[in-house]
Amino acid sequence: MNKKLLSGTAASVLALGLLAGCGGNNSNNTSSPSPSASGSAPASSSASASPSASASGEPVNLRLYTWGTEEQYNWNHTVSAYEESHPGITVEVVTLSDKGDTQESMKKLDLAAASNETMDVIMFSDPSGYAARVALGMAAPLDDFIAADGYKVEEDYKVDTHLNGKVYALPGKFNPWYVLLNKDMLDAAGLSVPTDWTWDEFADYAKQLTKGDGADKVYGTYFHGPQAGGWMEYLKLMIENQPTNSDYLKQDGSSNLDDPNFRKTIELRVKMEKEDKSSTPYEDMISQKLAYRTQFFNQKAAMLPIGSWMNTEIGGTETVPLTFHVAVAPFPKNNASDPTGYTPVTTDYVAVAESSKHKQEAYDFIRWYTTEGQLVQGKNVPSWNQITGDQLEPIIDTILSGTKNPELVDKKSLVDTLTVSKASAIITPASYQSEVYKAVNEEYEKLILGNQDIDTMIANSQKRVQEIIDSNKK
Known part of the structure; x- marks a missing residue:
């Protein structure tokens, strides 16, 4: 796909449709045909006109376009709470996929935009989709609204949503990476549940927790990637826990593979698998098609x-x-002096549509939704920094109540970990990101299977990634 934006709305929407077809789907739902988008949360009949409803004093109906279903997001209850506290405002939820499928939803969103449908609030499920549609002018900048409210996104939320110096969305849910622990095994080894640790300490734990031989062997850890250009989080462990430049490409599009922490990540993976023999062999993961859950x-x-x-x-x-008993630890950091909590994160990017005729009201809704509204919704861990552990506990209780044995989970370690976790600054994804991932994956595979050394792997990765960057500048 050419790096330059296609001209014209229809061409842009077509390009995004193709992009969505190539992208990942964090919800693990499969795409399927569905009826056209329909409102899943009808406007409340109790809403009435109010002088505060809009600048003109007329009632305002906001249309919210989302991939999230009622089951996933508790929309009826959430919208009712907002309408009750904001007389004269109604919120119509337009659910784009009855399966909560993000790829299907983004295709329908693009078609809705091309058809000039009325939209006020838009939810994007990943930074790539967010950045691509901001580039097409689909989302309005929020900086003036934020300045008037007197806060900073990077301070008020765990996810910094700035793109090219401006904010076009506020973050909703907060899904950070962490480390699941078999607490029974930790107890047997005399190891405590970490609350703040480094990758060196992680490797030491893995070594102590490894036991047995052959079919009975228990490894200290399992890394579910990289594989086929996916699950690349496992090959940038000591880059993605940084406040900035947390990917293989920097914000300016240049290569980040000269970062010493990229080499350190590769060295860590090789040491744990080949020397300590504390991580499940890469060859086993690929050949046996292992699943991280099992x-x-x-x-x-x-x-x-x-x-x-x-x-x-x-x-x-x-x-x-x-x-067995499960505990949770934060994503490890590189050095003991580093700030705790930086980790890969997924979130919802909630934006005001550029085409909206009610931008102030739409902004007011997304500010409420991404703060107090997350507590009302009660379905996800919020990105809002003002959420305390005490407020988070009921949400975690609700989530755990849907599992078979919540009593086996160390809830305190889970709540504490989620409380300290935070995201790095967004790096606008390049259109050729998947090519970069595939190249680095292939060079790592040659290394871990014994066909080249670390120096060669690093040099080949740098060379191939630079060639990809150069070819996309033409």
């Missing part, structure tokens, strides 16, 4: 770095039951 819940690995979408499964499910 590796952890079947007690084949004592620790699992993974995303907190696992909150809904951490207490065990019908298909993958829990038979």
Whole structure:
């Protein structure tokens, strides 16, 4: 895909449709045909006109376009609470996929925009989709509204949503990466649950937790990637826990592979697998098509770095039951003096549509929704920094209550970890990001399978990534 934006709305929407078809889907739902978008939360009949409803004093109806379903986001209850506290405002939720499928939803959103449908609030599910549609002018800048309210996004939220120096969305839910721990194994080894640790300490824990041989062997940890250009979080462990430049490309589009922490990540992975023999062999992961859930819940690995979408499964499910005690630790940092909590994060980017005729009211809604509204919704961990551990606990209780054995989960360690976790600054994804991921993955695979050394792997990765960057500048 050419780096330059396609001209014209229709061409832009077509390009984004193709992009969405190539992208990932964090909800793990599969795309399927569905009816056209329809409102899943009808306007409250109790809402009435109010002088505060708009500048003109007329009632205002806001149309919210989202991929999230009623089951996932509790929209009816959330919208009713907002309408009750904001007389004269109604919120119509337009659900773009009845399965909560993000790819399907973004395609429908693009078509809705091309058809000039009335939209006021838009939710994007990933930074790539957010950045691409901001570039097309779909979202309005929020900086003036934020300045009038007197806060800074990077201070008030755990996710910094700035793009090219401006803010076009506020973050909703907060899904950071963390480390799942088999607490029974830690107890047997005399190890405490970490609340602040480094990758060196993580590697030491993994070494102490590794035991047995052959089919009975238990590894200290399991890394579910990289594979086929995906799950690349596992190959930038000591880059992605940094406040800025947390990916293979920098914000200006130049290569970040000369960062010493990229080499340190590769060295860590090789040491743990080849020397300490404390991580599940890469070859086994690929050849046996191992799954991270079963590796952890079947007690084949004592620790699992993974995303907190696992909150809904951490207490065990019908298909993958829990038979031991689980605890949670923050994503490790590089040095003891580094700030705690930086980790890969997924969130919802909630924006005001540029085409909205009610931008102030739309902004007021998304500010409420991404703060107090997250507590009202009660479905996800919020990105809002003002949420305390005490306020977070009821949300975690609700999430854990949906699992089979919530009593086996060390809730305090989970709440504490989620409280300290925070995201790095967004790096606008390049249109050729997948090519970069694939190249680095291929060079790592040659290394870990014994076909080249670390120096060669680093040099080849740098060379290939620079060639990809150069070819996309033409």
